[in-house]
Amino acid sequence: xxxxxxxxxxxxxxxxxxxxxxxxxxxxxxxxxxxxxxxxxxxxxxxxxxxxxxxxxxxxxxxxxxxxxxxxxxxxxxxxxxxxxxxxxxxxxxxxxxxxxxxxxxxxxxxxxxxxxxxxxxxxxxxxxxxxxxxxxxxxxxxxxxxxxxxxxxxxxxxxxxxxxxxxxxxxxxxxxxxxxxxxxxxxxxxxxxxxxxxxxxxxxxxxxxxxxxxxxxxxxxxxxxxxxxxxx
Numbered sequence: 322x323x324x325x326x327x328x329x330x331x332x333x334x335x336x337x338x339x340x341x342x343x344x345x346x347x348x349x350x351x352x353x354x355x356x357x358x359x360x361x362x363x364x365x366x367x368x369x370x371x372x373x374x375x376x377x378x379x380x381x382x383x384x385x386x387x388x389x390x391x392x393x394x395x396x397x398x399x400x401x402x403x404x405x406x407x408x409x410x411x412x413x414x415x416x417x418x419x420x421x422x423x424x425x426x427x428x429x430x431x432x433x434x435x436x437x438x439x440x441x442x443x444x445x446x447x448x449x450x451x452x453x454x455x456x457x458x459x460x461x462x463x464x465x466x467x468x469x470x471x472x473x474x475x476x477x478x479x480x481x482x483x484x485x486x487x488x489x490x491x492x493x494x495x496x497x498x499x500x501x502x503x504x505x506x507x508x509x510x511x512x513x514x515x516x517x518x519x520x521x522x523x524x525x526x527x528x529x530x531x532x533x534x535x536x537x538x539x540x541x542x543x544x545x546x547x548x549x550x551x552x553x554x
Contacts, residue, residue: 330464333445336438337468338475341533343435345526350392350428355525356385359518368512374405384412384513391421392428399425416506423499462541469538476531483527487520 349355360366360381369376376384384401391399399421401412413421446461482490495504505511 329445329449330460333442333464334467334471336441336445337465337537338472338530338534339434340438340442341472341530342526343431343438345530346428346431347435348529349522349526350431351389353382353386353389355522356389357382359515359521360385360513362521363515363517365513365515368515369509372509372512374403374509376403388421392425398422412509414506414508414510416503417508417510419501420499420503420506420510423501423503427498458544462545465541466538466545469534469541472534473531473538476527476534479523479527483520483523487523488516491516491519 366376366378366381369381380403384403387401388399391401398418399413400418402409403412445464449460
C-alpha cells in the first residue's frame with residue numbers, strides 16, 4: 322500500500338506540468354485576442370493585401386473566429402470562403418486543408434490529455450483525503466510544490482530553447498508531429514500565421530504556465546512552512 326501511495330504521489334507530480342501545459346495550449350487555441358494581437362503586430366492584413374487579398378479588420382477577425390470554431394467542431398475538413406474581385410473562393414488550398422485537419426487532431430489530443438490529467442489530479446486530491454486524513458494536506462502540498470518545481474524547470478529549458486533557436490525548434494516540432502509536408506504549403510495559411518506569431522504564442526503560453534506554477538508552488542510552499550513552524554513551536 323505504501324508503494325502504491327508513493328507511485329500515486331509521483332504521478333501527481335508528473336501530472337501537474339502536463340495539466341498546466343495542456344490548459345495553456347487549449348487557451349491559446351481558443352483565444353481570439355491572441356490571434357488578433359498577432360495579426361496586428363505582424364501586419365497580416367498588409368501581407369494578404371500584397372498577395373492580392375484585400376480584407377477589413379473585421380473580415381480578418383472572422384477568419385480567425387472561423388478557425389477557432391472549426392477546431393472545436395466535428396467537421397473533418399475546414400471550409401472558409403472569402404470574397405476576391407467580387408467572387409467567393411476557398412481561402413485555403415487542398416494541402417492547407419489537410420494540414421488544418423492534422424492540427425485539429427493535435428488540438429483534440431491536447432483536450433483529451435487535459436481532461437485526463439485534470440481528472441487524475443482531482444481524483445488524487447480527493448482519494449488522498451480518505452486514504453490518510455492526518456497527512457492529507459502535507460502530502461498534497463508536497464505534491465504541488467514538486468509539480469510546480471518540475472514545471473518551472475521545464476519552462477526554463479523551453480525558454481532557453483526559444484531564445485537560442487526557436488526556428489529550429491519550430492521546424493523539429495512539425496517534422497515530429499506531422500507525417501506530410503503540408504505544414505509548409507504555399508498559400509494564405511502562412512500569411513495568416515507567420516512564424517513570429519508562433520514565437521509570441523509560445524512565449525505567452527510559457528509565461529502563463531510559469532506564472533501559474535509560481536502561484537501554486539508559492540501557496541503550497543507557504544502552507545508547508547507554516548505547518549513546520551507550528552510543529553516546531
